[in-house]
Amino acid sequence: MIKLEHMTKMYGDFPAVIDVSVDIQKGEIVGFLGPNGAGKTTTMRVLTGFTPPTEGTASIAGYDVVDHSLEARRHIGYLPETVPLYLDMTVTDYLVFMGRIRGMNDERIKKRLPEVIDRVKLGDYQFTHIQKLSKGYRQRVGIAQAILHEPEVLVLDEPTIGIDPIQVVETRSLISELAGDHTLILSSHILPEVSAICKRVLVIHDGRIVADDEPRNLSDKLQHTERVQLAVRGPESREVVAALRALPIVIDVRNDNSAEARRVSMDGALTFIVDAKPGARAVETVAKTVVSKGWGLVNLHPLPMTLEEIFLQLTTKEDLGN
Amino acid sequence: MRTALLNIRYIALKEIRIYFSTPMAYIVAAAFLAITGFFFVASVSDAFSEANVRGFAAGAIFFMIFLSPALTMRLLSEEQKLGTLELLLTSPLREIEVVLGKFIAAFAMLTIMLAGTLYYVVVLFVYGVPDLGPILTGYLGLLLYGAATLAVGLLASAVTPNQLVALVVGAGILTAFTVIDFVSQRVTGIAAQVVDGFQLGSSFSTSDPRSFGLAEGGHFADFARGIVSAGDIAYYISVTVVFLFLTVMALEIRRWR
Numbered sequence: 320m321i322k323l324e325h326m327t328k329m330y331g332d333f334p335a336v337i338d339v340s341v342d343i344q345k346g347e348i349v350g351f352l353g354p355n356g357a358g359k360t361t362t363m364r365v366l367t368g369f370t371p372p373t374e375g376t377a378s379i380a381g382y383d384v385v386d387h388s389l390e391a392r393r394h395i396g397y398l399p400e401t402v403p404l405y406l407d408m409t410v411t412d413y414l415v416f417m418g419r420i421r422g423m424n425d426e427r428i429k430k431r432l433p434e435v436i437d438r439v440k441l442g443d444y445q446f447t448h449i450q451k452l453s454k455g456y457r458q459r460v461g462i463a464q465a466i467l468h469e470p471e472v473l474v475l476d477e478p479t480i481g482i483d484p485i486q487v488v489e490t491r492s493l494i495s496e497l498a499g500d501h502t503l504i505l506s507s508h509i510l511p512e513v514s515a516i517c518k519r520v521l522v523i524h525d526g527r528i529v530a531d532d533e534p535r536n537l538s539d540k541l542q543h544t545e546r547v548q549l550a551v552r553g554p555e556s557r558e559v560v561a562a563l564r565a566l567p568i569v570i571d572v573r574n575d576n577s578a579e580a581r582r583v584s585m586d587g588a589l590t591f592i593v594d595a596k597p598g599a600r601a602v603e604t605v606a607k608t609v610v611s612k613g614w615g616l617v618n619l620h621p622l623p624m625t626l627e628e629i630f631l632q633l634t635t636k637e638d639l640g641n
Numbered sequence: 642m643r644t645a646l647l648n649i650r651y652i653a654l655k656e657i658r659i660y661f662s663t664p665m666a667y668i669v670a671a672a673f674l675a676i677t678g679f680f681f682v683a684s685v686s687d688a689f690s691e692a693n694v695r696g697f698a699a700g701a702i703f704f705m706i707f708l709s710p711a712l713t714m715r716l717l718s719e720e721q722k723l724g725t726l727e728l729l730l731t732s733p734l735r736e737i738e739v740v741l742g743k744f745i746a747a748f749a750m751l752t753i754m755l756a757g758t759l760y761y762v763v764v765l766f767v768y769g770v771p772d773l774g775p776i777l778t779g780y781l782g783l784l785l786y787g788a789a790t791l792a793v794g795l796l797a798s799a800v801t802p803n804q805l806v807a808l809v810v811g812a813g814i815l816t817a818f819t820v821i822d823f824v825s826q827r828v829t830g831i832a833a834q835v836v837d838g839f840q841l842g843s844s845f846s847t848s849d850p851r852s853f854g855l856a857e858g859g860h861f862a863d864f865a866r867g868i869v870s871a872g873d874i875a876y877y878i879s880v881t882v883v884f885l886f887l888t889v890m891a892l893e894i895r896r897w898r
Contacts, residue, residue, distance in 0.1 A: 367731040370896050389733045397731050403724035407659050419651040420732045422644065464728070 320345040320502045321366065321472060325375035328361050335361040337526040338375070343519075345471070348498045350517035350534075351506035358526040359506040360400060363476050366504070367397045379472055393422060396465035396501070400476040402457055406450040410441055410460055413449060414467055421468040431467060439463045439493065455486035462490075466497060473501040479512060491516060544570060544594045545601045546622040548580070552588040552615035559591060562608060568599035588617040648734050652742025653749070656716060660750050669711050670754045677701045681761045685769075692769030695865045697761055698779045702842040702861050705790050706819060710811025712750055713794030714804045716743040717888070721802035726895075736892040740885055744795055751787045755780065775867030782864025785877035786842060790815055792884035799891040815841065819859070841880070 321343040328336040336358040343349055351359040364370045365377050368384045368391055377384045382391035405413055414435065418428040436445050439459040444452060449460060458478070465473060478494060479487045494505065495516055507513050513520050514534035522530040522537070530537055551559060556574065563572045571594040580590035595601035602621055609616045660666040677700045684696020720726040729739055765771040797811035798804075818841035825836035840859040860873040 364727075369727055369731050389735070392731055392733045395731065397728070399724055399727050401724040401727075403726075403728050405655075405659070405723065405725060407663055408655075412658070416651065416655050417728070417732075420648060420729070420734055422733055 320347075320380055321504070322378045323362070323366070323375070324377075326362075326365060326372045326377055327374040328358075328365055328370070329373040330361075334526055336365070336372075339526075339528055340375075341521065341528065341531070343502065343504070345502055347519060348503045348517045349505075350513035350520045351504065351523055352508065352510060352513045352520050353506075353523035354508055357523045359523055360476055361526075362523070363397075363399075363474050363504070363506065367395050367474055368392045394471045395474060396468065396470035396472070397474045398461045398465045398476060398478060400480065400506075402461040404449045404457055404460055407448065409446050409448055410436075410452075410463075411445045413460065414463055417464040418467050423468050428467075431469070435463045435467050438466070438496075440489075455482045455490075458482055458486070458490060459493075462493065462497075466501075469500075471502060473497060473503045475503070475505040477506055477508075479507070479509075545597050545599060547593045547595070547601050547605060548575060548590065548618065548620055548622050549593055549605055549609070550580070550588045550590045550616075550618035551609055552586065552617050554589075554612070554614050556589050559589060559614075562612060563591070563593055563605065566595075566604060566608060568595045568601060568604055570594045570596060586617065588615070590618075592622070645735065645738055648738040649742040649745065652734075652739055653745040656743055656746030657749055659715075660746065665715060666712065666750050669708050670750075670757065673701070673704065673708050673754050674757050676704050677758055677761075681758075681764075685765070692765045692771035694761060694765070694776050694779045697758065698783060698861075698865050699843060701758070701783055702786055703819075705787060706815040706842075707808075707812050709747075709751070709787065709790035710794035710797060710808045710815070713743075713747050713791055713798050714807040714811065715798070716747065716795060717798040717892075718802050718804045718807045722804075726892075730892070730896065736889045739892065740795065740799075740888045744791060744885060747791045747795065748788055751791060752784065755783055755787070772867070775865065778864045778867050778869050781869065782861050782873070785864075785874060785881075786861055789841065789877045789880040789884070792881040792888070793818075796884045796888045796891060799888045819843075822859075838876075 321341070323339050323341045326336060326339045327334065339358075339362065351362065353359050361370075365372050366379065366384065368388045371385045379391040380394045382394070384391045405416075408416070411432070414432060415425075415428055418431070419425075423431070436442055439462055441456065441459050441463065444456060449457060452460065462475070462478070465475065475494065479490050482490065491512065494503070497503065498516065505513075505516065517534060520530070520532060520534050520537055521528050549559075560572045563569050573592055575590040575592045593601060593605055595604075602619060606616065606619055609619075677697050680700025681694070681697035684690060684699075685692065717726070720729060730736070762771075762776055765776075793814050794807070794811035797814065798807040800810065801807050818839060821836055821840050825833045825840075828836060842859045842861045860876045863870050863873055
């Protein structure tokens with residue numbers, strides 16, 4: 320459904336995307352994961368026909384985005400990161416206009432509009448000027464215009480950026496619902512978001528795809544250590560370190576000085592980060608050890624790897640992804 | 642072809658709707674009617690003045706240098722600033738459809754504005770015995786001249802996301818085309834004729850303040866006198882077409898950057 324072949328995009332002398340080849344099948348839900356400036360938005364702009372590739376080709380539903388641009392664009396619903404809306408128009412006027420320029424006739428728009436407004440829950444605001452809507456509601460209008468013409472391919476660029484946490488949850492569940500009807504690409508710099516929604520993740524870094532896998536495999540491959548955060552009350556710091564280091568599964572123990580850790584230690588508890596061998600069930604073993612020593616177990620939970628660490632690993636270890 | 646015409650219509654309708662729901666078009670129309678009203682009154686209030694619209698037309702074409710870009714400055718600048726251009730250009734629309742739709746919307750507003758000045762014609766017919774010919778050619782000239790100035794304004798709007806910059810660039814180009822006779826007076830022979838050939842509307846002499854507001858020189862002068870020449874019509878249509886084409890190019894270049 321979506322195909323990129325050796326696609327390179329240069330902005331002047333700066334390569335934004337370098338030699339990317341991807342094949343996405345109909346119905347797939349793919350996440351582009353990467354830090355800001357990695358090339359996610361540029362890749363999406365090439366796919367949506369906004370900007371042509373410098374080298375290589377891109378096609379949507381078999382139509383090349385340069386040679387058969389109009390046909391390719393007919394198959395796409397696109398929500399850019401900036402959520403572009405005409406602020407002087409009402410929600411309904413805006414959606415009718417977007418439907419028309421996507422080639423829908425008025426009859427079809429009339430039928431489809433209430434469905435879409437219902438789906439993104441904009442019923443109370445359909446005659447409100449977009450200018451008066453909050454960021455979260457504007458985001459919904461943006462999603463509504465992308466799905467209005469029932470495109471086969473849906474491209475959403477950072478769909479949850481800049482909206483409040485409750486709306487983030489709502490938007491994610493909306494996207495998950497949409498996933499069934501479309502081939503969907505979304506970009507994000509938040510790993511859990513991509514893992515929750517997507518069946519396939521492309522990790523993009525410095526314009527290159529550095530990993531392409533299912534979210535679970537990706538974290539398994541990357542997770543070379545199992546990491547837990549521990550807070551105990553009672554013993555001295557070095558006693559804890561000594562006791563845990565004595566465990567065969569433990570690789571390293573160190574004091575945790577993060578802000579969250581300091582908040583817990585206000586109660587007089589000490590916090591530690593414990594790195595253990597993967598698959599060793601570190602939480603259970605550490606808990607048993609603490610309890611058997613008679614210390615007060617205040618807090619114990621596994622820590623996921625941060626995005627920074629994942630990129631560090633992906634970009635410093637070449638054997639990954641194979 | 643059918644979809645192209647539909648697309649142009651949808652873009653034009655959207656822009657006309659925004660014109661009527663935001664203050665800019667009303668401000669421009671009010672300024673236009675007030676200024677041309679002054680010129681009209683000044684040109685017909687002498688005891689022996691001629692019952693014609695030349696005075697009004699001279700004022701109109703001079704101030705269209707600023708008012709036309711004020712009408713067009715939002716059209717493409719705002720699309721860039723809001724990011725909606727990205728949505729337009731990723732929809733199955735051609736650049737030329739976007740440009741023509743917007744141009745037609747601006748031209749429709751200009752026509753409505755000019756329709757407001759028909760009041761002056763009514764006044765002429767009530768209080769005098771005007772010659773209908775020059776009035777009709779005057780309005781034809783104003784529409785053609787207006788179309789050319791709007792096309793220039795639209796190009797200015799395509800090259801910047803900042804409306805104020807679009808206004809200044811558009812008015813700047815139009816002023817240069819209007820006072821191009823300052824240049825032609827300082828060259829001789831063929832060069833002077835060629836430069837003169839590009840004059841958009843009537844200029845004025847820096848040494849003679851009374852020359853301001855007279856519809857002399859440039860391609861508009863004959864229209865004001867009641868003469869319709871193919872050269873003048875071709876000139877205004879050419880300027881319109883060339884600048885609309887450049888606007889389309891400006892949008893296409895934007896993709897490749």
